Amino acid sequence: MSVKHGILALLRDRPGYGYQLRAEFEESTGSTWPVNIGQVYTTLGRLERDGLVAKTGEDAEGHVIYEITESGARELADWFARPITQAQRPRDELAMKLALAVTVPGVDVAVLVQTQREHAQSTLQELTRLKVRAAAPHLAWSLVLEAQIFQAEAEIRWLDHVEERVCRTNG
Amino acid sequence: MSVKHGILALLRDRPGYGYQLRAEFEESTGSTWPVNIGQVYTTLGRLERDGLVAKTGEDAEGHVIYEITESGARELADWFARPITQAQRPRDELAMKLALAVTVPGVDVAVLVQTQREHAQSTLQELTRLKVRAAAPHLAWSLVLEAQIFQAEAEIRWLDHVEERVCRTNG
DNA sequence: GCCGTATGTATACCGAGTATGCACCGCCGC
DNA sequence: GCGGCGGTGCATACTCGGTATACATACGGC
Structure with a gap:
């Protein structure tokens, strides 16, 4: 749940690719929670499958770039508006x-x-x-x-x- | 982690079968955490695979009975002796x-x-x-x-x- | 007799998380 | 120059926790 929304939040700021997103994610939480790189890719795959992010092709260095979709931005806004409940924990x-x-x-x-x-x-x-x-x-x-x-x-x-x-x- | 050790703890008291273990497990935590029955069976399967519990056959009503092994009892004792650390959470x-x-x-x-x-x-x-x-x-x-x-x-x-x-x- | 509910076992499935393989590239030492 | 080594980057296989569901049996009420 958290990695998913973390990636969405980072992508709302600007498009990016897997490896970079992991670094930004860890940095944004003060390097408290290490994230396995594999999880970033599988999460990106699921997000793409569900239409929350989209591949935009490759950048100059050949990185696979993802960007957030409208639907993804909506989901992200919902998540920020929703409190974390006991049940989710x-x-x-x-x-x-x-x-x-x-x-x-x-x-x-x-x-x-x-x-x-x-x-x-x-x-x-x-x-x-x-x-x-x-x-x-x-x-x-x-x-x-x-x-x-x-x-x-x-x-x-x-x-x-x-x-x-x-x-x-x-x- | 917790369901696994919960089952071990219940089986150390006495042998039992899946459905019964779920009820006992929920009761022991005051029905605060519902446990899906499927998880009990998969967990029992893994515990058996790892040699921590063993099937003893069936009882009079045809229930598949499991009992804890020596290795399982050791693991359980270790778990109780080990504190829960931040990293496990x-x-x-x-x-x-x-x-x-x-x-x-x-x-x-x-x-x-x-x-x-x-x-x-x-x-x-x-x-x-x-x-x-x-x-x-x-x-x-x-x-x-x-x-x-x-x-x-x-x-x-x-x-x-x-x-x-x-x-x-x-x- | 039949439907609904409780008991009981088992499997398919999904998401979170980890390990690993593979490739490329730049740097450093010999 | 070149061979190893570490960092960058992508992808897949795998395990585990957790949920939904299929399926069978028994029992009680209408």
Whole structure:
């Protein structure tokens, strides 16, 4: 979903080709999410199939150039207007794991929570360090980084909450 | 990933068959995440292929029964011991969208943030209502629900933060 | 008897993501 | 000069998560 709309957004700015789109895509998210080049081509293929982009031929260097279509621009505008809903998101792996852990017998939930919290805390420290160190932060990059920070904090808060609830339940 | 380990966890408790495993899986997460039955069978197939579960034949009613293998139990124990890392998680759709929005020209970031926050707030209210209304809450269910609440709160906090940063940048 | 629903298994299909193959080109060292 | 090496660029094969659907059986109500 995201790579698809990312490519559309980049193509709305100006036409481009696969390899270049990957670089722009990664740069626009502050190189936080590496994108496999193969995925760019398959996504471009699907977008073309669905009439959201079109091949315009080749440029002087022989690159296969794509441009956005009217239909693609509409889809992009819709996407920006639509909020991201809970339903579109994948399952929360951690919540799932803990739900399983408290359901099936023989799992030490306290240890699990403890391990996860230690991990989350070191992740949070690492992210904070990255943020502080950044000399001339790219806006998109720092927004993504801060999203990860807020999420890590929420995870730690939730783990504290879980620990309290589970301990109270057990004793 | 999660369905795979969920099935392993359920099978460690006792052997079972596809349809039953789906019901148990959904119940263990408080019916928060519906699982398509087809996925259960394909996952069981892959688990069998990899030697993590094994068919034991049929029970009295003719159900195809699977049981966990030693190797499967090891993998499950490993999974519970391993923390969930950032890398295993999928891209954050919302962070991605905003990173794109501030990068490509012609997107009204303020409106986007506003729309998303309204949506997140109504989601949060809905989740809170669910939590309060729950008469005899299942532990796993309420943990999952609370995870969603903590995440929605973090999202709203982050959106406030983004708004402040973007406004400051623009004016 | 027959229709609708729940139970149960299995397969086809699609999209996201990864690995890999293949070709071209420019640079650097010998 | 030339042979290796790394960057650029395109394309395909493959796996996995997830959905839809086909198909069969059993059971209960009209």
